[in-house]
Amino acid sequence: MTTQQLIDQIQAKKSFLCVGLDVDLNKIPQHVLETEDPIFEFNKAIIDATHDLAVAYKPNTAFYEAYGIKGWLSLEKTIRYINENYPDIFTIADAKRGDIGNTSSMYAKAFFEDLNFDSVTVAPYMGKDSVEPFLAFEDKHTIMLALTSNEGAFDFQTLNVNGTELYKQVLKTSKTWKNSHNLMYVVGATKAEYFTEIRKIIPDSFLLVPGVGAQGGSLSEVCKYGMNANVGLLINSSRAIIYASTGIDFAEKARAEALQMQQEMQAILG
């Protein structure tokens, strides 16, 4: 998917909501657990109930790998279901990968070719040659960790390097990499006041923003400081939407939560 197609979708749906599919078998409704592939059936119901309100879905690979082959199969079925039924949706493999060049090439092949995701999240620690193999795929997007939403973000990401914070240096350096136009960045909503500074470095890039809701971030604050002319934000919500109810009505309740977020976004888009 091109960036312009993503922007068009945002304008059409008046939404920049990403739904995180972090499906834990301990948290899904009993009647779904009784099906043959509970994770896929859960995802399918959530997707069918929210696809007109969300512009992106983000399966978190950990939650699939934890169930081995069965989990990987659920992931394959989920991405295929989205691609076949809702081809306008932007898909994100939240995988936080990154390794030496020949290995990153294999990860890129796994997520961009074999699974056909539009994007994948990557970690920056190993530098340029660990990320460029992902960037080589045209119309695929590489979403690199910059400033994350967790407490541990302050362990290293905000350390002062060369007179600036590490995460800002990561942003600056990444702009020099080959095909850096295929980069997006993860910036946590719990640190809304940082968005102004971040936008000075990467005014045009899309930001994937976790941490609104359950983790305490504010949608209006993030939009105030982080939005650009093309919106430039994908706001992720996982648990608040997919576990809105653990009853028979879970998909309906997920839709209600997604609708509320979409309406807040529509109001902000004005």
Add this chain to the structure above:
Amino acid sequence: MTTQQLIDQIQAKKSFLCVGLDVDLNKIPQHVLETEDPIFEFNKAIIDATHDLAVAYKPNTAFYEAYGIKGWLSLEKTIRYINENYPDIFTIADAKRGDIGNTSSMYAKAFFEDLNFDSVTVAPYMGKDSVEPFLAFEDKHTIMLALTSNEGAFDFQTLNVNGTELYKQVLKTSKTWKNSHNLMYVVGATKAEYFTEIRKIIPDSFLLVPGVGAQGGSLSEVCKYGMNANVGLLINSSRAIIYASTGIDFAEKARAEALQMQQEMQAILG
């Protein structure tokens, strides 16, 4: 596996060799490609031919994920084969994972419980709460990236933070984390002169060392500066061993390469 069991194995085999199982279907012999599960058959032959010379095997998850379900199945069969036939071997899932706490817990479950690896590699960028869920598993080992063997290592890892390099700060900070005795570290062999400084910070920890051979690192240099009283090193070799030949004799040639490394190690252990 306990650290003492790993040390005992090193002493018994007079080896601290780790064989990296980065199996690319484009590089394995034709007669293996014709079997039902070529990746597993290739691994099985390599393992059977080298298990008395190596103390660890390290499948690189990217090379399995790139083949989807079939690849993940080959990974499962490989780790099960090692655990059932060579229970003294230390196993490493080279996965470079790391995410917010609840997600890292799922990754830890995937590699330590579902697949039953002895250890997994993780990335440090997201800090304490992204690594501690792995450290909570007793007699399992979390191998964190410190200073990697690739060129991109110089993009961020060696930047100056608080008067020291970032990778040294990563080492220092990680020592304060809960269950940090379960940490090992990745330190690339291509930077042998760094080992002296690293050993001042983490004198007792095991280091997983990629980059000897194909990437240009020297075994004797690494041992000179990096070895401690318990050896404290696992030297990885992937391509130089597993692709020593692409003919019918690939396992035999792999053994010859592994034997040469083991003999160099035995001489150093003297």
